Amino acid sequence: MPAPTRLPALTRPGPARTWAGFALAALVLFALAPAVLSDFRLNLLAKFLCFAIVAVGIGLAWGRGGMLTLGQGVFFGLGAYLMAMHLKIADAGLRGDTVPDFMQIAGIRELPGYWAPFASPLVTIVAILVLPALVAVLLGLGVFKRRVKGAYFAILSQALTAAFAILLIGQQSIGGSNGLNRFRSFFGLSLADPANKRMLFFVAAGVLLSVVALTRQLMFSRYGELLVAVRDQEERVRFLGYDPANVKVVAYAAAAFFAGIAGALFVPIVGIISPADVGIVPSIAFLIGVAIGGRTTLLGPVLGAIGVAWAQTALSENFPSAWTYAQGLLFIVVIGFFPAGLAGLATLRRRRTRTGPAQPIPEPTTTMEPVR
Template sequence: MTATPRNVASLASPDGGGGSWRDRLKGPAVFTLVAVVALVVAPMLLEPFRLGLLAKYLCFGIVALGIGLAWGQGGMLTLGQGVFFGLGGYAMGMYLKLHDAGGDLPDFMVWSGVEKLPALWAPFGNPLFAIAFAVAGPAILAFLLGMLVFRQRVRGAYFAILTQALAAATVILLVGQQGLTGGTNGLTNFFDLFGQDLAADQTQRGLYLVVAAVLGLLYLLAWQLVRSRFGRLLVAIRDGEDRVRFLGYNPATVKTITFAVSAGMAGLAGALFVPVVGIISPALLGVVPSLELVVAVAVGGRFSLAGAVLGAVLMGYAKTAFSEQFADGWLYLQGALFILVISLAPKGVFGLAAAARDQLAARMPRRTPRTTGPVAPGGQSEDRSAPLIEVPEPRA
């Protein structure tokens, strides 16, 4: 005998299985809102000094974005990101010093007894070379280091210690080359940038807009990278590197590329930092600054790119606020803030916000589908809001 056909409602979501249109628009809407606040509202409301501080925090946010990509997505705990930040900063600082000198020796070289411009400095008189080196130099160094380290399957704490040692060695090298790098004082006293007075409020406002725009662009690129096939492979390596290797992929190549990209971001941040703050010195790229950046990413949430950037901005603001109010004990307050956040929210501020959102969603009453159609044979009602698919029963 032949059974009558039965009606089966489609289980696909209204948008074809990709979530509702509200969910798909939520991310771009939040990004647009943040961009408007950063590019329009902040320059209108903040005075030049505070706007310069915010530009400084955003520079650290670019470095944190690279750390979030390498550590949060790839599981590579890098404690020497200050090295790449410093390379980019020194590249821009060398150009600014040569530009201010107008063909003469920079002031610190005269004080150090240098009589001829070192050959290492000569190419940095070209701004295009300086900017290109600020990005490519750190990326190439990280790529070479990654090729040597990741092929030997060095990871975890060993990789972290290696990058930390690199930061300590770089500081010692820079301090020892007084006539070449400025020694402990580093490079400072910059006056002009592409014909604009660096001390002018309008120049600093323009620099802030450039930093904010660069951060937004890099965030979009990193966001797209994480959601690509390469990004999914990177997360798989973080969660199970040996399993990925057994599947036929080469984790060393993926980790090396990611490490190089994060280093290039740090170098670009250093190049932007120098005209904003007006100094680059070994104290800004040693072990302690590198650790502070990692702590900032952990506070914001290392598994989220937005959380990494938010953590850098929050920690920078907290450092400034604590130092202004409590000059003698702000380091203790900063450490207490870190301990409090990590203890209460191991996944950072973004993880805490996600947990609160999930709890709120769980307490909300769920909507049940409306049954407006007639009752079908067998006592089941038809839902006319969903398309019907005719599925014939097998013939007996």
């Protein structure tokens, strides 16, 4: 029986190469991009960086852990709505009102009780950092302890995303189907000022580099090796005395943590959050970028997410109805013929270039003598 096809392993680059890569990325994000892009394009790139932050977490959970996470829209939406609630309360305070503008239109005269804690910036930041990861831990323990995995876990996570979007639509106290929008300030800074919008791009770029650095440490640590072992041989890891459920929960919570931060940054950058931004379609779009870029690599998800988002923006301007079909076709081609993604294909090509073509193993020669 032939051996099963495995994704290419992640080789650890040297310190010099790692520092050079981070320096080049910082140069591009903090110097080159602001110099050559207009304010509109720079804000668009900041939006793409938020998607890349989500993609890094998916790469860790799916690429290294084998968990097909189709529900990242839930954690992205949690971070986004928590930030949006704080911004709407702050804007109402600037106008001298007690409730946000959309509540006044809906006839709501008092701030709901669950809105009140998010008037504090500190509480909002802590909630953004803790709540998505906490929800992921609770869900992960409930799912992985029961040994739910594979397609069943993917369907369950997608169903959770659909339920979350439907729940948001039915809640008029958080905007309903229209969501929350028209934010005027961000922690005391005016969002109408182009300098503050540019500052948000730098914040998103810094967060992305920090997330990539943290993920790199996880991938190349002993935990990263254990996560790959759980992906490939879960039962063998269990026989060695480890609990695969706990290993998976850590990666799943880390991905949720990244998604929550990305959602919180998305709100002031884009200026709106609605159920359409956190439902099934956005969750699948996150996954498509990771798959195309290369889910087993460190930078593949980042480049894939940014590339797919840029292609969607560029092509949809000229071919609005054709982009969806092109995106689906690209996803099918990559999954069918390049399961490791474009970055994985490049890695495999470099490895073959270093080692050279495989040489056939010669047959052993024996001298046959007649039996006497």
